[in-house]
Amino acid sequence: MKLFEKIPNPREIRRKLGLNQQEFWSKIGVTQSGGSRYESGRNMPKPVRELLRLVHIEQVDLSKVKREDFEIIEYLKDTHPDLYKSLRKAVKAQAEMQTDPVAQA
Numbered sequence: 603m604k605l606f607e608k609i610p611n612p613r614e615i616r617r618k619l620g621l622n623q624q625e626f627w628s629k630i631g632v633t634q635s636g637g638s639r640y641e642s643g644r645n646m647p648k649p650v651r652e653l654l655r656l657v658h659i660e661q662v663d664l665s666k667v668k669r670e671d672f673e674i675i676e677y678l679k680d681t682h683p684d685l686y687k688s689l690r691k692a693v694k695a696q697a698e699m700q701t702d703p704v705a706q707a
Contacts, residue, residue: 612626612654616641629658631653
C-alpha cells in the first residue's frame with residue numbers, strides 16, 4: 603500500500619485483527635465515535651489514513667519509533683545503499699522465518 607493511499611475498508615481491517623472499535627482506533631489517536639464515522643464511509647484525513655496504514659497494516663509500533671531512527675535510515679540509504687539493501691533483505695528473510703511454521707521446524 604502506498605503512502606496516503608485510500609484505505610479500502612477500515613472495518614474489514616479491524617475485524618481481521620479481531621479488535622473492537624475502541625482498541626483499533628485508539629492506537630492511532632482517533633476516538634471510537636470518530637472511527638465509527640470512518641467505518642461508515644466518511645472521508646478519512648490523510649494523516650489518519652497514514653497512521654492506520656502504519657499501525658494496522660504495516661504493524662509499526664509507534665511507541666518504539668524515534669525521529670533518530672528515520673535519520674539513521676535515510677543516512678544509510680544515502681551513504682551505503684548496498685548495505686541498506688542487504689539489511690532490508692535480511693530483515694525480510696527473518697520475518698518470513700518467524701511466520702512460516704515449516705521453516706521453524
